[in-house]
Amino acid sequence: MRIKRESIKENLTGYLFIAPQLLLFLVFVVYPIIEGIRLSLYRINYQSETFIGFENYNRLFADPVFVKSTINTVVFVVFIVALTVIFALFVSSAIFDKNAKYVSFIRGSYYIPVMVSMVVMSMVWSFLLNPANGLIPYAARQLELTSVNFLGDTNLVLPVIIFVTFATNVGSAIILYVASMIGVPKDIFEAAEIDGASRLEIIFKILIPMVKPTTIYIIIMNIIAVLKIFVVIQLLTGGGPNNASTTLMYFLYNNAFKYNQLGTASAVGVIMFLIALVLSIPQLRAMFKKD
């Protein structure tokens, strides 16, 4: 008991230093999570809250739009993350050992879309793809080509969103990979070259395994980011046509702010939180392993 008290006393300064951050974390992260879980068990209107147990969850799983949103979100996560990792690996492994100025130029070029707001990027794409007055459909009509509605075709709308999101996000992954690859000791490459390894063998057998921690980080960060995909849906398709491009985050937004179904929206939030938590476990485990 005495030892414990002494240990607390000794660490008091440390605790006080982390207290502001801890306080903000409790107020702005932990409390909203607990409140979200509580609200997901209630039916809410302006004047009252009624406890309804798991009814919000039951209704969600019976709602075809929620099911569609979940499937779409999974499709986005799988394709966007895979495309990002593969393309970023391809570009980075091709340039990491080249002239520094050339590397900077390529890195900068891919990073520009990351710096531009997603809202602006979505509006630019909307200007290009709008079937009535967009630039691409207009050019197609002028050239008397078959006009395709990229945003209104249920088979095309998902690939279009995947491409737009991938093109906007891939820059960060390239930056991380290039930095990581530059950090790989040169003597390993030299030894491989002396042993007669080809460029492809060097990439697949040395480079990619050496940057595995970066790959794990990129995968997890992108999964969490894509799970929350919203802006591009809101501005480009509005979840349409006929909910073909709706996602969990968009579904949550509609329920919370358009339909005023706060209980249902909270239930969606809780489900998204659980998915993100499950997907973050490998990263957390990797972190603790290191320690």
Added chain:
Amino acid sequence: MFKKRFLALTAAVVLVLSILAGCTGKDPVKSNGESKSKDQVEISVWLTPQWKGVMDPSEEGADYDSFFKYAAEKFSKQYKDHDVKVNVQVVAGDQRDELLNVNLNGGTPPDIFFESVFAMGDYAHRGALVPLNDIVDDEAKKDITQNYWENVTFGDDVYFYPFSHMPGTLAYNADMFKAAGLEEYLGGENEIKTWSLADYEKILKTLKTDLPKDKYSNAFPMALYALNNQADTWNLAYLRMFGNEFFDGKGNLVIDDAKGEKAAEWLKKIYKDGLTNPGVESVSSNDVNAMFQNQQLAISFTNSVLFNNAKADMESGKTPKFDLRLANIPSESGDPLTFTYVTGAAVFNTEDETRMKVSKDFVKFFSTDPELVKASKNGVPVRTSVAEEFKAEKPLFEAYDKNAQYMFNFTGNVPGYSQLRQVLYPELQALYTGQKSAAEAVKSYQESGNKVIEESKANSVIFNK
């Protein structure tokens, strides 16, 4: 050692206290519209874009908030009870519900909202508005005819003070009609032309084939849109074109019959035949309105305010000038279809008695002041006295009056209308993209719509009084 530790401890305590001070600090002056002192009251007025200017869009610097800023100034000068400051904010129509829901749940609703009644009726059902019976006097009841009062009455109470109304019709570009050789179908400049459905189909086909491409490149006959919840009113009218009544006597949807299916089939056919703008499923009402103003569409939707704004934009050189005229939505029976939006102000229950009283007084002031009510001429006045005064200046008032006999109530006064419009456009998108047949689209709209109505009835404070 002790000194070093003491310094570190002090620094940590100061850091924590500074954060706490930041959290608890309160600025008494900027208290989000709350009463600052006994005689000073700050209220907020929100509105969606209505008419520009105080009285007329041609005024210098005319904007959507000009009228309310002017009315607020006039009100503050003559108001004796408090020193009133009115904050006016214009919000986009498609963002209204998001903003209101967030602010209502956060306990910070606006004091007054000026909007079309149909879009705000749900807030009365949800108990967010206060009745305005006490500010409606006999003089107003006499000057504003009964059908407008019925529009703004929910249960036994008046929740909106009617100001003007905006009849919805079609607008057409008479120059494009002439260019396509359709002179015989033109109506007069101050007429709302009625075409038969057969004539209308002929007009669309002729516009598609005979509109000179060199003069009107990238132009299409008719505006059609289904991107978001704004795709309700005119589409609801088109769905009645073959005689479907839409609602039964109990306020349930009855669109799923042969007439409703035929109307949905007709919409799909004109789209597939290229008689509308392309990509209907991904185009918004704002998109098609801009296309119409840029002469890329020959026929579009309009209401009296949009019509006046379009004319003002042409006058000011913002958009190309053309001969803009009005027509009715045709129907198979030959009788045209028309509807109106009654616009007016509602007062939110902010639980601050002073602010609610001042808000009611302000609503009464701008809805009854002899000078200010003249601004209703930008739509169509609900007050007989104002309509009479501007009869000569605004010949279309008479045309709208003649049209009133064909008017239908597009909301059916059902609770949950704002959610009902959220389930319409996905069905229209499914129809246009071929995911659903006309029969399937009307069937699933009726099912999901009636579910919304049933739930909204169960939650309505007015139905469950």
